[in-house]
Amino acid sequence: MKQDIFPAIRFTIVTLILVSVLYPLLIWGIAQVIGPAQGKAELVYKDGVPVGATLIGQIFNEDRYFSGRPSAVDYNGAGSAGSNKGPSNPDYLALVQARIDSFAVHNPGVAIQDIPSELVTASGSGLDPDVSPQAAKIQVQRIIALRNIPADRLNQLIEEHTQKPLLDLFGPAKVNVLTLNLALDQLK
Structure with a gap:
């Protein structure tokens, strides 16, 4: 059972970091470069x-x-x-x-x-x-x-x-x- 729980926890943490931190930062960065008004209201x-x-x-x-x-x-x-x-x-x-x-x-x-x-x-x-x-x-x-x-x-x-x-x-x-x-x- 330990063999299954620890990989599942690691996978959950990696996925959370990916979709909660890295992906939003990527989208924000793209908006800063090519978005209208760099993603801000003009x-x-x-x-x-x-x-x-x-x-x-x-x-x-x-x-x-x-x-x-x-x-x-x-x-x-x-x-x-x-x-x-x-x-x-x-x-x-x-x-x-x-x-x-x-x-x-x-x-x-x-x-x-x-x-x-x-x-x-x-x-x-x-x-x-x-x-x-x-x-x-x-x-x-x-x-x-x-x-x-x-x-x-x-x-x-x-x-x-x-x-x-x-x-x-x-x-x-x-x-x-x-x-x-x-x-x-x-x-x-």
Whole structure:
């Protein structure tokens, strides 16, 4: 019996050190080298005042701004969470339908089947700061109507704020909604 217990204890200790210390240090080191902002939130300033962070989503209720992804935690950075409701949950379906209806009211030229799902469903973290370029571009007509900015200029702005996938290989292209809206405010 001693022959089995001591190797098992040694294996447990080695595994604990590996997964509790070495692996987290490796991931932290990788984030320091290639992660956005070295794994830290980048504060965004407007007129010297911090207005948000690039890694945490924020709500934009005014139609003159691009909308981000809905949040299951009302954009509370202290508590990241999803809704944990499945696609067959009637409460969840009603919430998504309400978001679709609201988007259709605020974007009357957009067909319901063209609405990107990310604009009506919350993410797993509830704090996604980014949307796809498609989700940003589908909102252009609303912004044009309220700000009288040419479509070409808005599409160019979206392109300028589109972050390509890592090494053009890993992950989707994305647009940070906060930085896009701040740039939108700077347009004359």
